[in-house]
Amino acid sequence: MRIVVLVKQVPAGDTEFGPDLTVRRDGRAAGLNPGDSFAVDQALRIAVRRRDVRITAVTMGPGEAINSLRTALVLGADEGVHVKDAALHGSDALATSRVLAAAVRRLGFDLVLCGAASADSGMSAVPAMVAERLGVPALCFADALRVRERRVEIHRDDGRGELRVLVAAPPAVVSVTERCGEPRYPRFASRADSRDKPLSVWSLADLGIEPAEVGTRGAASVVRAVTPRQSGPVVVQGDPTSAAIRVADFLAERRFL
Numbered sequence: 054m055r056i057v058v059l060v061k062q063v064p065a066g067d068t069e070f071g072p073d074l075t076v077r078r079d080g081r082a083a084g085l086n087p088g089d090s091f092a093v094d095q096a097l098r099i100a101v102r103r104r105d106v107r108i109t110a111v112t113m114g115p116g117e118a119i120n121s122l123r124t125a126l127v128l129g130a131d132e133g134v135h136v137k138d139a140a141l142h143g144s145d146a147l148a149t150s151r152v153l154a155a156a157v158r159r160l161g162f163d164l165v166l167c168g169a170a171s172a173d174s175g176m177s178a179v180p181a182m183v184a185e186r187l188g189v190p191a192l193c194f195a196d197a198l199r200v201r202e203r204r205v206e207i208h209r210d211d212g213r214g215e216l217r218v219l220v221a222a223p224p225a226v227v228s229v230t231e232r233c234g235e236p237r238y239p240r241f242a243s244r245a246d247s248r249d250k251p252l253s254v255w256s257l258a259d260l261g262i263e264p265a266e267v268g269t270r271g272a273a274s275v276v277r278a279v280t281p282r283q284s285g286p287v288v289v290q291g292d293p294t295s296a297a298i299r300v301a302d303f304l305a306e307r308r309f310l
Contacts, residue, residue: 060167061121063085063173085125088230094235109134111133134253138257141267145274154182166229168228169193177228184225192219196208196232203222204222289303
């Protein structure tokens with residue numbers, strides 16, 4: 054069983070924009086998107102129950118993005134693929150999904166896992182876009198994940214505090230939330246072992262993608278201006294259980310929990 058985990062390198066701290074109004078990524082402290090560590094951990098949980106699992110972490114971006122793959126390898130992924138090309142600069146969600154879907158298709162897959170959202174944009178759009186390009190079901194915002202031989206099942210909050218169960222036959226794309234289970238801390242030996250795991254670098258040409266289809270040239274959306282967000286109160290509505298979950302998520306995202 055091939056599990057592909059999509060990971061992303063995100064800037065530490067507040068998002069900063071360059072003169073072209075794209076997110077600044079070079080020369081800044083950065084790390085693995087927190088949500089993606091949950092996706093890697095879910096892949097490892099599946100691998101514990103099945104002995105035929107190979108986990109491949111995939112990322113795209115500038116040279117520094119390879120660090121997200123190294124972290125994924127330390128966490129337990131078997132190999133990493135870095136899609137690196139200067140033309141990728143400024144890619145929006147649509148272009149990002151094009152590249153990631155092409156990489157997944159080239160690898161072959163039974164299951165694609167990713168975090169529900171990235172810390173630098175929070176759009177949560179890429180998982181469903183990747184699934185659409187691959188022509189497979191998208192099971193998004195999984196609070197719990199179960200994978201059997203011919204069945205992928207997730208549990209998710211429907212937004213009103215009610216549990217909803219979604220089921221699909223693999224292959225499928227699943228995005229997981231931070232409620233799916235705290236990632237286990239890697240063993241010390243895993244750090245040393247990760248250095249021997251294979252890391253491949255692919256270009257757009259390797260994926261059959263033209264430079265004009267990605268980056269700022271291929272973007273379907275363009276940032277015209279950036280307005281600093283003003284601080285203010287956040288009002289949480291709904292039943293007590295749902296409200297408590299949302300408050301906890303709000304605090305966890307800001308590292309207060």
